[in-house]
Amino acid sequence: xxxxxxxxxxxxxxxxxxxxxxxxxxxxxxxxxxxxxxxxxxxxxxxxxxxxxxxxxxxxxxxxxxxxxxxxxxxxxxxxxxxxxxxxxxxxxxxxxxxxxxxxxxxxxxxxxxxxxxxxxxxxxxxxxxxxxxxxxxxxxxxxxxxxxxxxxxxxxxxxxxxxxxxxxxxxxxxxxxxxxxxxxxxxxxxxxxxxxxxxxxxxxxxxxxxxxxxxxxxxxxxxxxxxxxxxxxxxxxxxxxxxxxxxxxxxxxxxxxxxxxxxxxxxxxxxxxxxxxxxxxxxxxxxxxxxxxx
Amino acid sequence: xxxxxxxxxxxxxxxxxxxxxxxxxxxxxxxxxxxxxxxxxxxxxxxxxxxxxxxxxxxxxxxxxxxxxxxxxxxxxxxxxxxxxxxxxxxxxxxxxxxxxxxxxxxxxxxxxxxxxxxxxxxxxxxxxxxxxxxxxxxxxxxxxxxxxxxxxxxxxxxxxxxxxxxxxxxxxxxxxxxxxxxxxxxxxxxxxxxxxxxxxxxxxxxxxxxxxxxxxxxxxxxxxxxxxxxxxxxxxxxxxxxxxxxxxxxxxxxxxxxxxxxxxxxxxxxxxxxxxxxxxxxxxxxxxxxxxxxxxxxxxxxxxxxxxxxxxxxxxxxxxxxxxxxxxxxxxxxxxxxxxxxxxxxxxxxxxxxxxxxxxxxxxxxxxxxxxxxxxxxxxxxxxxxxxxxxxxxxxxxxxxxxxxxxxxxxxxxxxxxxx
Numbered sequence: 173x174x175x176x177x178x179x180x181x182x183x184x185x186x187x188x189x190x191x192x193x194x195x196x197x198x199x200x201x202x203x204x205x206x207x208x209x210x211x212x213x214x215x216x217x218x219x220x221x222x223x224x225x226x227x228x229x230x231x232x233x234x235x236x237x238x239x240x241x242x243x244x245x246x247x248x249x250x251x252x253x254x255x256x257x258x259x260x261x262x263x264x265x266x267x268x269x270x271x272x273x274x275x276x277x278x279x280x281x282x283x284x285x286x287x288x289x290x291x292x293x294x295x296x297x298x299x300x301x302x303x304x305x306x307x308x309x310x311x312x313x314x315x316x317x318x319x320x321x322x323x324x325x326x327x328x329x330x331x332x333x334x335x336x337x338x339x340x341x342x343x344x345x346x347x348x349x350x351x352x353x354x355x356x357x358x359x360x361x362x363x364x365x366x367x368x369x370x371x372x373x374x375x376x377x378x379x380x381x382x383x384x385x386x387x388x389x390x391x392x393x394x395x396x397x398x399x400x401x402x403x404x405x406x407x408x409x410x411x412x413x414x415x416x417x418x419x420x421x422x423x424x425x426x427x428x429x430x431x432x433x434x435x436x437x438x439x440x441x442x443x444x445x446x447x448x449x450x451x452x453x454x455x456x457x458x459x460x461x462x463x464x465x466x467x
Numbered sequence: 468x469x470x471x472x473x474x475x476x477x478x479x480x481x482x483x484x485x486x487x488x489x490x491x492x493x494x495x496x497x498x499x500x501x502x503x504x505x506x507x508x509x510x511x512x513x514x515x516x517x518x519x520x521x522x523x524x525x526x527x528x529x530x531x532x533x534x535x536x537x538x539x540x541x542x543x544x545x546x547x548x549x550x551x552x553x554x555x556x557x558x559x560x561x562x563x564x565x566x567x568x569x570x571x572x573x574x575x576x577x578x579x580x581x582x583x584x585x586x587x588x589x590x591x592x593x594x595x596x597x598x599x600x601x602x603x604x605x606x607x608x609x610x611x612x613x614x615x616x617x618x619x620x621x622x623x624x625x626x627x628x629x630x631x632x633x634x635x636x637x638x639x640x641x642x643x644x645x646x647x648x649x650x651x652x653x654x655x656x657x658x659x660x661x662x663x664x665x666x667x668x669x670x671x672x673x674x675x676x677x678x679x680x681x682x683x684x685x686x687x688x689x690x691x692x693x694x695x696x697x698x699x700x701x702x703x704x705x706x707x708x709x710x711x712x713x714x715x716x717x718x719x720x721x722x723x724x725x726x727x728x729x730x731x732x733x734x735x736x737x738x739x740x741x742x743x744x745x746x747x748x749x750x751x752x753x754x755x756x757x758x759x760x761x762x763x764x765x766x767x768x769x770x771x772x773x774x775x776x777x778x779x780x781x782x783x784x785x786x787x788x789x790x791x792x793x794x795x796x797x798x799x800x801x802x803x804x805x806x807x808x809x810x811x812x813x814x815x816x817x818x819x820x821x822x823x824x825x826x827x828x829x830x831x832x833x834x835x836x837x838x839x840x841x842x843x844x845x846x847x848x849x850x851x852x853x854x855x856x857x858x859x860x861x862x863x864x865x866x867x868x869x870x871x872x873x874x875x876x877x878x879x880x881x882x883x884x885x886x887x888x
Contacts, residue, residue, distance in 0.1 A: 200685055207680065211695050214752070217710050218702065220720060237720070281596040288589040303604050305872045307813050310844060310861040311607030313614065313854055317546050318607065337603030340596055368581065369588040398705040401815070401845070416705055420820070423709045431713070438706045449701035457760050 225435035246436035255410060256437060259418040266328050266335075266414065267396045273336035274343070274392035279385060281340065282347035283373050287359065304341030309401065316405055326408040334402065335395060343388055346459075350384040351377060387459030390452055394445060415441055478569035482562065485569035498565050505558055513551040520548020523617070528628050541631035542619065549609050553601060614858040615639075621852035638859045651831040651843070652860070658743070659839040663812040666750045671804060673751055674758025675796060679788075681759075682766055693763065700756035708820035711749045712736070715821075736822050739836040746837060749821060750811070758800075765799045766792070805875045809868050818842045840864055 192200070219237060226242035250256040285297060315334055316325075324330030354377060362372045378385065396403075400416040407413060419441070422434040449456065478485040483498030524539025531537050584591065615638055618624045619631045642648045681692045699707060714721055715735035722732040735745045773791050782790075797804075818824060824838035824846065833851050834843045840860060847857040 196685075203680055203683070203685060207686070207692055210677070211692075214695060214699060217707065217714055217752070218698065220714065221710050277596045277599055280592045284589045284593045290589055300600070301873070302869070303600070303608070305869045306604075306608050306865050307841070307868075308604060308607070309813070309815060309841070310864070311604075311611050312845075312848055313857075314546075314607035314610035315603075317542055317610070318602070321543065321546060333599070334603050337599035340600055341604065344596075368585040369592075370585070394703070398703055398816070400705060400820075405849075419706070419709065423712065424823075434709070438710065442702050442706050445703050446698070446701040453697075457764060 221435050221438060224432055225439050227432050227435075229432065246432050247440070249433060250436055250440070254433065254437075255413060255418065256440075258411060259413050259415045260440075262328065262412060263397055263415040266331055267393045269328070269332045270335045270396055271389050271393040273332055274339050275385065275389050277336055278340055278343045278347055278388060279378070279381075281344045282351055283377060285344065286348045286351035287356070287377075300341045300344055304345070308338040312401070312405060315402070319406060325406060326412055328407075328412065331396075331402060331406050334406075335399075336392070339392060339395075347381070347384055347388060350381055354380050383455045383458050386452060386455040390448070390455070391459075394448075397441065397445065475569040478565055482565045486565075494568075498561070501558065501561055509554070509558070512547070513555060516544075516547040516549075516551030519544030520552075523632060524626075524630050527630055536627075538627050539630065540626045541617075542626050545613060545617075545631075546606075546610060549606055549613075553606065611858050611861055614854050615862055617855055619854040620856070625852060634855075638855050642856065642859050647832045648856070651834050654828075654831060655834050655838055655840055655843050658837070659812060662743070662746070662839055663808050663814075665747050666754065666811040666814070667804060667808045669747055669751045670754030671758050671800075671807070673755040674760075675762050677755065677759040678762035678766055679792070682763065693759075696759055697756050699752055700760065704753065705816065705820060707753060708749070708817055711752070712821045715745055715749075737826050739826055739828070742822055742826065742837050746817065746821060750814075750817060753817070754807075761800060761803065762796060765796055768799075769795045802875045805871060809871050809875075812839070812868060813841045813864070814839070815841045815845065819845070 223237040223239060225246055226244070227239045228241055228243050228245065285293065319325050319330045319334070322330070324333070358376050358380075359372050362376050367375065396414070396416075398416060400420050403414050403417050404420075407417065415437075419434060419437055422430045422437065474488050475485045478498075481499070482502040483495035483500075486492075486495035486498060489495075519539075522544075523541040524544050526537055526539045528536065528538040578586075616633060616635060617631050618634045618637075623629060624631050642652060677696050680686065681689055681696065686692065713719055716722075717732070717734070717737065719735075721735065725732060734741060736742050769792065774787060777787050777791060818837060818839055819842055822835070822837045824835035824842050826836050828834060828836045831838075833846050833853065838846070841864065844857045844860050844864075847853040847860070
């Protein structure tokens, strides 16, 4: 003990970082143990589903995470024995249309609310605020009756119309907030050069708001992949079915024998979306944090 | 100019007439068309709609002498009524504009169509959005609210076989007065609030912990850890939820693993108490990455000199966390924390995809142990067809969530710059 106490001051003052005290080592071990255990918890469900999709059997009971003889048979079966390609095509269609409609409707509204001063503007903003509090999900019965009256039940366009309408209140405020930060002097300069409001919008505002527009487009593209409720309410026949509906049925259906098929189907959905997120990570973080108070 | 203005009064009767006389043909013909269409198609439709919303139909379902079913469909009538009222309001708006515009002098300068469009740009640009808002949000909300004051429910008041009636506040009285309703409401409500708080707080702190540890000085290859920890956010939510449902199911791999270790199988999703804990754990897996992503950028924005001066004062790591990091992070994320609470309060997908509200609770009406208000409403609507009660609970949720969202919004940046209040 005596010998170890003397060199301590030297270490502290000469090279404080190079040599590790037992306490620091313990801390390091602790931190890395924490990181590794958390990694296991995070990755386990994902690795398990990947492993399961490669299992030769078809039930939840017999599949193991690391299959002994991995096979791609389930991926093949998805395309030969189920309607999976139709679901995929339908989902892509709804997602793409929703992305276009939502982006157009919301950016138009946000631009007008951000740049124009007109009668009823404030009332409009407050109304939108109040409307977005009411979870649109709770108007199921009304949407159903409305679409029935409009002859839009069991059509994808009915679904898209509803989706793109429902996202307006929340997103208008988000996008408007972003537009507000773009200096108005830029618009004025464009106006002086003879630009119309529309060209100002497409040439000045849109290019400068790319990050938030990408965020909006991405979230409205992803939304339909994940919603199960409205799709099962609106869509009836097999040829209109979507991925969310199909996958949900595979898991909750009476016969639980399609488990490995589900695993394969889930992966084919998750992989492209995960890659999309990875590429657009920058925009997502920006979009998410725009609600935070910036100091 | 003046002699042309004489005809302005004419526009009280014939919309657009004054505009046509002024030579504004496009506008005039449009207004005239509105009036013609209103008289020919609008008035019969509106009359029927207004009659419908007041009476909700009078003819009970029966077969007439020719054997054809005759009936009034109360719910369609109600919808028609609401649409009529919305359209009437729009037409009144156009009418007022028409009269006001008639008294305005004609534009002196000849302006091009391009300029005309540009001048009214904001109205044109907003029309699609406003229409979508009216018909896909406002209309359904009005409809849902109105249902709460009717007896629209299975088995005796379900169109087209039966008529629906206005019942005033009876549903509200029953919900609070009848024991079985009352018990379900309070039980589900308490769990909903507990759930929303637990779900938000746990994912917040786990996210903060990840961010702090990954960003701490000693950790190498930060980017790798950050990428790993963000993965659950990128995996589509519904897929993760369904995977979790299978993982935690009775014969699932987690129970297999426990059995390998010589332990008992656990009813992760079938025991009322454990199921609640499982849900919180699953939500943590899903939600913590979101908070971690947020915190990472917030942590880097905390001024370094705060930490440096506290080092000089001899503060411990814990004190720095407690008195610098936490307050700064909480200040920045408070609005998001609150909206996350509101989100979890209505986090239907997770409950539905993982437990479907189960296990069954015999003391509840139409609800299970893990049902939150919104999933209870869903069950009442789709499985039980108790639309009237579902609407009452919907209104209650609205009244509870509205103040929270309003508070968050009044603190957000885009709102503050607007000074609406």
